[in-house]
Amino acid sequence: MATVMQKIKDIEDEMAKTQKNKATAHHLGLLKAKLAKLRRELLTPTSKGGGGAGEGFDVTKSGDARVGLVGFPSVGKSTLLNKLTGTFSEVASYEFTTLTCIPGVIMYRGAKIQLLDLPGIIEGAKDGKGRGRQVISTARTCNCILIVLDAIKPITHKRLIEKELEGFGIRLNKEPPNLTFRKKEKGGINLTSTVTNTHLDLDTVKAILSEYRIHNADVHLRYDATADDLIDVIEGSRVYTPCIYVVNKIDQITMEELEILDKLPHYCPVSAHLEWNLDGLLEKIWEYLSLTRIYTKPKGMNPDYEDPVILSSKRTTVEDFCERIHKDMVKQYKYALVWGSSAKHKPQRVGKEHELEDEDVVQIIKKV
Numbered sequence: 001m002a003t004v005m006q007k008i009k010d011i012e013d014e015m016a017k018t019q020k021n022k023a024t025a026h027h028l029g030l031l032k033a034k035l036a037k038l039r040r041e042l043l044t045p046t047s048k049g050g051g052g053a054g055e056g057f058d059v060t061k062s063g064d065a066r067v068g069l070v071g072f073p074s075v076g077k078s079t080l081l082n083k084l085t086g087t088f089s090e091v092a093s094y095e096f097t098t099l100t101c102i103p104g105v106i107m108y109r110g111a112k113i114q115l116l117d118l119p120g121i122i123e124g125a126k127d128g129k130g131r132g133r134q135v136i137s138t139a140r141t142c143n144c145i146l147i148v149l150d151a152i153k154p155i156t157h158k159r160l161i162e163k164e165l166e167g168f169g170i171r172l173n174k175e176p177p178n179l180t181f182r183k184k185e186k187g188g189i190n191l192t193s194t195v196t197n198t199h200l201d202l203d204t205v206k207a208i209l210s211e212y213r214i215h216n217a218d219v220h221l222r223y224d225a226t227a228d229d230l231i232d233v234i235e236g237s238r239v240y241t242p243c244i245y246v247v248n249k250i251d252q253i254t255m256e257e258l259e260i261l262d263k264l265p266h267y268c269p270v271s272a273h274l275e276w277n278l279d280g281l282l283e284k285i286w287e288y289l290s291l292t293r294i295y296t297k298p299k300g301m302n303p304d305y306e307d308p309v310i311l312s313s314k315r316t317t318v319e320d321f322c323e324r325i326h327k328d329m330v331k332q333y334k335y336a337l338v339w340g341s342s343a344k345h346k347p348q349r350v351g352k353e354h355e356l357e358d359e360d361v362v363q364i365i366k367k368v
Contacts, residue, residue, distance in 0.1 A: 004042045011035045026204040029227035033211035036231045039167055061141065063105060063112035064310035065289045068139045070118055070165070071148035072157055076248040078102075079272040080148060081117040084282070108282055110293055110308040116142070136168040144288045145172065145243045151253045151261065151269075158245060158264075169235065172243040173266055177229035180220040193221040200225055208234070242288040246281060248272050292316050294356055296325075297339075297363040311356070319352040321362060332366040 015031050018024050069077040085104030102117040118135045139145055147161050162172060189209060191202045205219055208227060212234055219230070232238045247261055251271040258269060268284050270277045293308035309324050318336045322329040330352070337347040340360030347363070356362065 004038055008035065008038050008042070011038070025199070025201070025227070026207045029200075029204040029230075030207045030211055032227050033208045033231055033234075036235055037211070040169075040235065040237070061114065062103075063114040065111065065143040065291060066114045066116065066141060067144045067146060067285060067289070068116045068118055068142035069146050069148055070135070070139055070161060072150075072153075072161070075148045075150040075153070076272045077117050077148045080146075080246070080248065080270070081115055083272050083275055083278060085115055106282070108286060110306070111286075111291055111310045113285070113289070136165060136170070139165065140168065140170055140239050140241075142241060144285060145170070145241050146246045146285070147172075147243060148246045148248055151247050151249045151257070155261075155264075169232075169238045171232070171238055171240045174240055176238070176240055177225055177233050178222045179225050179229060179233060180218070180222075181230070181233045182218045183214060184216045184218060186216050188216060190218045191221075192219070195221065195224055197221060198224055199227060200230065205230065242290075244268055244281075244284055244288055246270055250276065292356065292358045294321055295359065295361045297337075297361050299363060299365075303339075303361045308359075316356045317352065318350060318354045318356065318362065321356060322352070322364065329364065329366075334365045334367045336365065337363040 011031050011034055015028060015035075018028055018031075020028065069081060071077050081102065081104050085106050104115045104117070106113045106115055116138060118138060145165070147158065149155070149158055165172060189202065189206050191200075191205050200221065204227060208230055209215070209217060209219075214234075243266060245264060245267045247264075247267060247269045249271060250258055250261075250269045251274050253261075261267065261269060268277070268281050270281050272278075290313040292311045292313055294311060295303045295305055295308050297303040309321060311320055311324060318338075319330055319333075322333055333352060336350050336352075336354070338350050338354065338356065338360055339347050339362075340357060342355060342357040342360050343350075
């Protein structure tokens with residue numbers, strides 16, 4: 001462990017000393033690739049005695065979505081969990097109260113949202129310090145992350161936490177890189193692009209790929225990608241997670257300071273202790289989770305508006321809806337009747353591939 005951490009430190013020191021220009025681009029690309037490999041090695045130990053990446057906080061995923069509270073110690077995560085879910089999480093004014101992962105549940109707009117209070121993160125978590133590995137491993141399984149910040153502490157804490165999460169392959173409020181990487185048997189490295197590239201050239205791409213012992217591949221860029229983007233695609237283990245910056249304890253700052261914070265993107269001001277703007281936070285969580293509610297309608301009965309079927313916005317076909325109810329339903333499926341914004345007329349008879357929209361009503365007709 002120590003040797004890997006020492007290697008990481010040496011590479012980070014060398015990167016800090018290296019000037020960023022065209023001449024050093026391919027050297028920096030090589031260092032970034034080495035760093036990504038070392039971090040992967042550190043955070044997913046291969047030795048049998050090292051324990052799994054998520055050891056210690058194995059909380060069963062339940063409900064329709066999972067939201068993780070991440071932040072430095074004593075920023076008010078436990079208070080926030082208590083107020084939002086009514087779950088008891090030990091609250092104290094000293095640091096590191098929460099030493100295990102405490103789950104709570106929020107019922108909101110018919111959806112069951114699991115909220116996890118992850119232990120206070122510290123600098124160096126991505127390098128395995130503290131219980132950082134377990135904290136961030138659990139954070140990787142979340143559908144949305146709330147980075148909880150203390151309004152009276154320096155805003156630089158935001159960047160430190162982002163750095164920790166990014167070091168573990170969590171990309172906040174980002175889309176996957178729009179580039180294609182395909183290994184092949186022979187023919188060397190082939191780089192093509194539809195735009196002008198200011199970060200990557202053939203030499204840099206070759207240097208990065210050689211670090212992964214890849215000598216034959218096609219790389220196609222559809223935008224001005226960086227070395228980090230290429231490494232993310234090669235590694236293939238990155239998670240792209242929406243994130244809300246929850247600035248807590250706003251009752252302790254001035255209106256002028258609040259207006260400055262208001263310029264932050266993806267930001268939500270709250271006072272967990274005084275319960276200020278918790279409704280606004282719940283609305284924002286709902287927006288960032290991007291869930292779709294579908295109501296069921298049994299034959300000859302009124303729709304059930306109390307208990308919607310919750311779908312991810314990426315999987316909203318009638319087939320996805322059937323699988324969410326029961327895996328065998330697709331086999332018995334004949335057609336569906338749909339009422340709502342996705343239907344051209346009310347009701348519309350549709351096939352399995354029909355895309356549903358939020359608050360549609362669906363009646364499944366089975367084969368006789």
